[in-house]
Amino acid sequence: MISKLLQSAALAAAMVVAAPAVQAQELKIGYVNSERVLREANLAKAAQVKLEAEFGKREKDLRDLEAKLRGAADKLEKDAPTLAEAERNRRQRDIVEQDRDLQRKKREWQEDLNQRKNEELSAVVEKANRVIKQIFDNEKYDLILQDAIHFSARVDITKKVIDALNAQK
Template sequence: MIKSLSKTLVAAAALTLAMGVSAQELKIGYVNSERVLREAAPAKAAQAKLEAEFKKRETELADQGNRLRGAMEKLEKEAPTLPESERTRRQRDLADQDRDFQRKRRELLEDLNQRKNEELSAVVERANKVIKQIFEQEKYDIILQEVIFAGPRVDITKKVIDALNAGK
């Protein structure tokens, strides 16, 4: 992050020197990417789409986990009265079921992360197009996305969110 900030500052200083103008004459903008991904309608729509897409699998997995927990509790209660062979067989079955549950949980998380990355990259791509349009239309010299501090005078995040919500 420090390298990124240093590169940004060097780029801004170089731009200032190259243009031969004072820093106050530069038109600088800042976009809070996290806020865009949290508040923009396309990002919210992508999140809702993902929730709908994975809801059934999450529910099935939760049900399987509850059944497995119930079976483990039942075995714990019955274990003292069960014959050794029966207890061993049931423990083995539960271990197999637990491995299956853990595998399904990992697969769900991997699939969810992959789809989330796909959906968010589409939103980021749209946001970058909007930022470029604002850059060109309003004749900015530089628009930054990763900074430590930015004042409200240079923050154009709301413009970007509004443009995304308008479908531009």
């Protein structure tokens, strides 16, 4: 019984002696705001410009088609009182069919845009993660977090990550 008590006392004494050594060894923590990286890094901006160039014409064509359809609907509404019922029904069917076609084209455009956006952003995220890993290794961080709810400006390394990304060719 006494030997167990002595062992416990020795263990407690060892912990008391070791505690200051653990406290002296501070953790080095960093924080990266991913949203800001994807908004401000030149790579992300270039990806956005590329997407706008790739999908801008289709978007303009869809807007033009929508305006044309709106004009046809307005014309039908204005002409409806003077049109024969068969002609009015034919124009209504045409407008409904054109609207259905427009909605399908919009959905396809949005799906294509989302897919390409995901491809472009994943390339940026992959490069950003490599930069973060380099900073982690080179500056001897113990922990780097992304997208924390609360953080101190003291641990925010987002600008460092953006600068490193921008420096890459």
